[in-house]
Amino acid sequence: MRHTPPGLLFPLDEPVRAKPFVKWAGGKQALLDALRPHFPTGCGRYFEPFLGGGSVLFGLAPDHAIVGDRNDWLLDTYEALREDWRAVAAVLDGLPNTKEDYLRIRAVPPESLAPATRAAHFIYLNKTGFRGLFRVNRAGRFNVPYGAYDRRYYDPENLEAVARRLGTVTIRRGDFEDVLGDAVRGDFVYLDPPYAQLGGHSDFNRYTDGPFGPADQERLAARCRRLADLGVGFVLSNHDLPWVRELYEGFEHAVVEARREINLSPSKRSIRELLVLNPAAPER
Numbered sequence: 001m002r003h004t005p006p007g008l009l010f011p012l013d014e015p016v017r018a019k020p021f022v023k024w025a026g027g028k029q030a031l032l033d034a035l036r037p038h039f040p041t042g043c044g045r046y047f048e049p050f051l052g053g054g055s056v057l058f059g060l061a062p063d064h065a066i067v068g069d070r071n072d073w074l075l076d077t078y079e080a081l082r083e084d085w086r087a088v089a090a091v092l093d094g095l096p097n098t099k100e101d102y103l104r105i106r107a108v109p110p111e112s113l114a115p116a117t118r119a120a121h122f123i124y125l126n127k128t129g130f131r132g133l134f135r136v137n138r139a140g141r142f143n144v145p146y147g148a149y150d151r152r153y154y155d156p157e158n159l160e161a162v163a164r165r166l167g168t169v170t171i172r173r174g175d176f177e178d179v180l181g182d183a184v185r186g187d188f189v190y191l192d193p194p195y196a197q198l199g200g201h202s203d204f205n206r207y208t209d210g211p212f213g214p215a216d217q218e219r220l221a222a223r224c225r226r227l228a229d230l231g232v233g234f235v236l237s238n239h240d241l242p243w244v245r246e247l248y249e250g251f252e253h254a255v256v257e258a259r260r261e262i263n264l265s266p267s268k269r270s271i272r273e274l275l276v277l278n279p280a281a282p283e284r
């Protein structure tokens with residue numbers, strides 16, 4: 001993985017560094033500088049099985065990345081941008097920002113649409129939906145109300161940078177276990193699962209049609225132990241809760257904090273997360 005020296009935000013060989021083009025719950029944009037010192041300066045392949053908005057992938061810009069997420073509409077959007085970001089932008093240019101149009105577009109099943117339109121609808125709903133978040137009901141249907149925001153849907157320079165970056169990335173479908181299936185000694189994994197909830201019960205992690213519950217957190221911790229046995233390095237982010245610390249007992253822990261730029265509620269102005277660290281073993 002290429003290492004970005006402290007203070008140098010953009011590697012010299014990238015004219016525009018890609019940034020997330022959608023807002024994503026749990027996005028790591030604000031924590032990136034605090035996370036960076038915990039990543040290795042070099043590794044085999046870089047895996048990110050809970051990609052979300054991609055802030056860490058875009059921020060690290062590793063040479064050889066394999067990413068995934070259980071949200072298929074999100075991955076369809078990455079693939080459509082990689083294929084032809086201008087086609088996605090052209091569809092976005094024709095989507096009006098009114099409540100009536102929002103409700104009409106929200107009601108269209110994404111699987112009925114051609115790839116560029118499906119991606120454009122995803123970005124449009126994220127930019128015009130209330131608080132810019134992705135949330136689905138139990139049937140897996142996007143159900144965020146209209147947000148009435150007057151903002152542009154995309155930055156062409158950034159969409160182009162995103163498409164260029166994705167050109168070097170392997171995208172895999174499915175559960176984190178499937179994405180990590182062939183990780184080997186010397187590879188490195190960043191894991192950012194839906195937050196564990198207080199008391200162990202997942203209340204509202206609706207990025208996908210099924211919540212990520214305590215059994216999934218346990219399955220993930222077991223998978224991390226297997227990665228460590230294989231010599232695969234990882235950093236995992238999660239809520240700093242006693243039961244999460246217990247799940248990862250025996251690993252090194254660190255706490256990272258960052259202030260959010262804007263949040264109306266004082267209790268949400270800072271973010272504090274637990275990191276579980278397993279250094280990468282040297283490649284054989």
Ligand SMILES: C[S@@+](CC[C@H](N)C(=O)[O-])C[C@H]1O[C@@H](n2cnc3c(N)ncnc32)[C@H](O)[C@@H]1O
Nearest residue numbers: 026027028050052053054055070175176192207
């Ligand atoms: C906290 S978010 C990741 C945020 C990301 N690091 C960012 O900066 O935008 C967690 C992600 O895990 C995905 N997810 C939920 N269950 C999953 C599973 N079983 N396997 C893989 N991804 C899953 C969600 O769709 C969501 O995008």
